[in-house]
Amino acid sequence: MxxxxxxxxxxxxxxxxxxxxxxxxxxxxxxxxxxxxxxxxxxxxxxxxxxxxxxxxxxxxxxxxxxxxxxxxxxxxxxxxxxxxxxxxxxxxxxxNSITTAEHAIALMFALARDLPEADKSTQAGKWEKNRFMGVEVTNKTLGLIGAGNIGSIVADRAIGLKMKVAAYDPFLTPERAVEMGVEKVTLEELLARADFITLHTPLTDSTRNILSKENLAKTKKGVRIVNCARGGLIDEAALKEALDSGHVAGAALDVFVTEPATESPLFGTPGFISTPHLGASTNxxxxxxxxxxxxxxxxxxxxGGVTNALNMPSLSADEAPKLKPYMALAEHLGGLVGQLEGDAIKGVAIEVEGAAAELNQKPITGAVLAGLMRVYSDTVNMVNAPFLAKERGLDLREVRHDREGDYSTLVRVTVTTPEGAKSVAGTLFANAEPRLVEIFGVKVEADLTGEMLYIVNVDAPGFIGRLGSTLGEAGVNIGTFHLGRRSAGGEAVLLLSVDTPVDDALKAKIAQLPGVKSAKALRF
Structure with a gap:
């Protein structure tokens, strides 16, 4: 459990x-x-x-x-x-919490427009300062949206309902999506120059840190009002205080700070500044x-095995997981096979799917291939860290999806780039569930990839199988399954056999010395 x-x-x-x-x-x-x-x-x-x-x-x-x-x-x-x-x-x-955060941004925008916190404080202190609190309407004003993702799009929708004009800056916003949202896609420079209100809805990354820097705050329209309910660090807080003190920025409302809990800040007590303690998601x-x-x-x-909203691996719904499970097992076996055979010689990998496999989510299949391939370097590798390890080793990765029909109803092929050229292995599913190797380095061979195995490349000649069986028998190694393929009669042959016990280095060296053997490697799945 x-x-x-x-x-x-x-x-x-x-x-x-x-x-x-x-x-x-x-x-x-x-x-x-x-x-x-x-x-x-x-x-x-x-x-x-x-x-x-x-x-x-x-x-x-x-x-x-x-x-x-x-x-x-x-x-x-x-x-x-x-x-x-x-x-x-x-x-x-x-x-x-998208709706809740978006609503909080709108609430802070209204609070800035009408100076509600100070008006409340003044009124409850027994004053009646109607002339002091002269606000502005939001109708027909321009809202500059920095970040037009899930929360940003909700803010845009609410702002449009308030009869505001919305200009959005987001490198990932397509023209089609902008039209669908009813916003104008603009550059950051255009947004800063035109916006009456600015709201931020972007994650904190190297490219967004201090996106409202001292330099960018200076480019904003005089009298702008700024709201941040996204992440602390998107605004240079010291520069924002200077802009508020000078009157260039009419008001700012922050729900998030660089350091939290924000028990102190140079912004606290600044006229025109409103703060809340990270309440963006705080509704029942x-x-x-x-x-x-x-x-x-x-x-x-x-x-x-369902993966939803993961930040470091492809999504895989709970419905998809059972369908993809046998494909992922096949992919991991193929990656493990080519990884054990080629190891450090691998410089790049291409993963191709066709037939029924081409109709599925390919990302988990790719992850499984890389997990198998990278296991030669780490005994704790899985689908999450395999892409990380592959990138660390500088492996080029390519994914290919074929619509064509082949010899098999479904096929996964893994091709690696090595100094000797491209080498590929391919596999299919029998009865839509059982992974089976069908090709290795250009040689047709059907084999299960399981447990302890021995891979041998030899010259196809009479008597070889007998000599190999005798050698294994003398060492007390029992053969489980036996799979043979060859390029042509008398040419190069490939032998994959499963054994009940591991083949040690001494026995492997003895096999390598048998007449006709070109190479011999022990494998484990």
Missing amino acids: PKVLISDKMDPLAAQIFRNRGIEVDEITGKTKDELIAMIGKYDGLAIRSATKVTKDVLAAATNLKVVGRAGIGVDNVDIPAASAKGVVVMNTPFG EAQVNVAIQVAEQMADFLLS
């Missing part, structure tokens, strides 16, 4: 979903880093919010960990490269939604 730790406060429905799915769960919150390191080794899954920091040290101690699930969008508190190298899937729930509905989603996603992965 898989075991999950919920280490941050989460709606009780999350734990209930795990238990209903047959997963053991512990709810232990508020632990220090050292306490988490001491306990994490016994868990298969870790469900978190923003408080738990999943660092490299925590991951190093997580000997059984397979998945980290973040109930929410931001994963700044997870070392994703370290998780990938460890083979741990990292998931988030990007849609569970959002907290329930993300708790349910993260529990369902993690349970699907631990029980069936």
